[in-house]
Amino acid sequence: MNAPLLELRAITTELEIQGRHWPVVRDLSLTIDEGEVVGLVGESGSGKSMTARTILRLLPPKARVSGHVLLDGVDLTALPKKDLQQVRARRISMIFQDPRAHIDPLWTSGDHLMEGLRVNGGLSRSDARAKALELLADVGIVDGARVLRAYPGALSGGMLQRVMIAGALAANPELLIADEPTTALDVTIQAEIIAIFDALRRERKLAMLFITHDLELASALCDRVLVMYAGRIMEEQATAALFASPLHPYTAGLLEARPVLDERQERLTVIPGRPPTPVETPPGCPFHPRCSFVQEACLTGPPPLRRVEADGYSACLRSTQIRDQLRPKFGTGHA
């Protein structure tokens, strides 16, 4: 098997909160293969965005990181700032939830797209324009010439996010990190953006780290899903397997808590309590105060992520029991 495109090895990221350092990402390891789309799913404060920002060192001041971020075997945590800039400009692109916060309102889409193509790609003005139109067509913008002339204020959120994706593709990166890229968009526009990501994966073999709070959304796009809670990976499985047979009680709880379209449920199954902030994270398994499967051993230390299935990992001491008990509820075993 080839080495992964990106590997995070035992990453712990600490932020300064009220004068003290608190871990927001804890001992996290993950891999993304070439052309693979990996979903990182968690509720607010779970550390998913900080994981993404750790990869490109886009962290708040005073943040501390331990562990390694390997891109094709090269450790990005040890890279000088100048070389990291090159990685950001050419190899890993990132897009965010709110495109308006990441684009200059006084630049037209054309200025925004062509700047990168001319500076990093060394293209002439007319070549850059032709390339920009091509990129816009790739993201479903037919009337590219008009969009190039438009300022961000004149474009809808969905249209602007398409422009941002086009910009992220300009350098032909190997990896795209998308942090809640559709959360601010309408449902039908969200589906259109997800379809663009799906096409990029198929046509360009673009690898992606797709960050979302929405497990169902991740399932629509991702090959593999990692579920985060209180800075840790709780479960990692191929998408179909995760939905058919969750291994961690937190994942099962998330799947059961969502209302469904087919019928009104008498009562939704709830996870009691709420996710802890970094300051409140309890010792032992961070999920234990909310878990109906809790036993004494859960309080002694955070359980490591262990292999439970051929391609399924869980950070729960009772994974196999839970799997066997829950499987009838969720589906017919592995798809």
Added chain:
Amino acid sequence: MPETGTGLLSVQELDKTFRVRTAAFSRNRAEVHAVRQLSFDVAAGEALGIVGESGSGKTTVARMLVGLEPPTAGRVVFEGNELSGRPKRGERRQRGRLMQIVFQDPYTSLDPRQSIRRVLDEVQSFHFSRSSAERQTRTGELLDAVGLGDKEARALPRELSGGQRQRAAIARALAAEPKVLILDEAVSALDVSIQAQILNLLGDLRREFRLTYILISHDLAVIRQVADHVLVMYRGRTVEVGLVEAILSAPLHPYTQRLLESVPRPGMSLARRAAVLEEEDAGCLFRQRCPSAFARCVVEPELIAAGGSHFTRCWLADANEPVPGYRDRDRSEGVI
């Protein structure tokens, strides 16, 4: 058109136009038609869901119902009495006893400097002549009903978690003992595990207080869980209305169909679609995005009866339509 005038609350041809700047700092103004001749009825004890995207006008409807925004035209009738579009102070008090609203962001309705207990006490003082002891008893009941304890009651809004704050906002709305509770994206910002707790709470409160709900949401699964009827809005227009089971199992309007297809789920079909840069303001408002659009769509249809309480604003539902209707039409998608 669906019949109006029979329910607890009847909205009749409500219209809202805003004048907005065409660009930042520009003197040029354009008219935006936020709500277009909207009519619906809500019976006592019913839960009506209003679904639509941002800009569909659903929040403007809510603001007009509670008197925060004057309609450009149309009427809001409550138990047979027309309500003022621009309520004065005394009318506001009455209006608050009829309808209360809970927003997506609970900070909107909670004073940041007042404890939750104080907020609940003040709402009662405003609406009722009760002794301090009576108000305290009622505050305790309200806190119980929404699942907040004594500790949360003493806290300021910012000291609570998002879910607790939304419980407090619901308690504040219930303190006025309204007949209708309007929930404007009230669970949208909450994490899944907290959202389920609040949805269950809404079910409990509806039974306990015999409430009538108007639930505004972009999330069809949330609508399914709470609402009996659903009204689908697109760019200010009702495009489809009916029983929630009927509409979610057999949607007739192509926009409703698109909404349902867009609900994320494992294995959903991911069709690439061209982005629409500008939207036409004449004819069927969805026709530029519609895979089934045909010549007749340059004229906008009225709501067409589709059996029972089901209505849709689409020519394909017209029995006299020479173009084949939904059932036997080859529905080739507008895919790029």
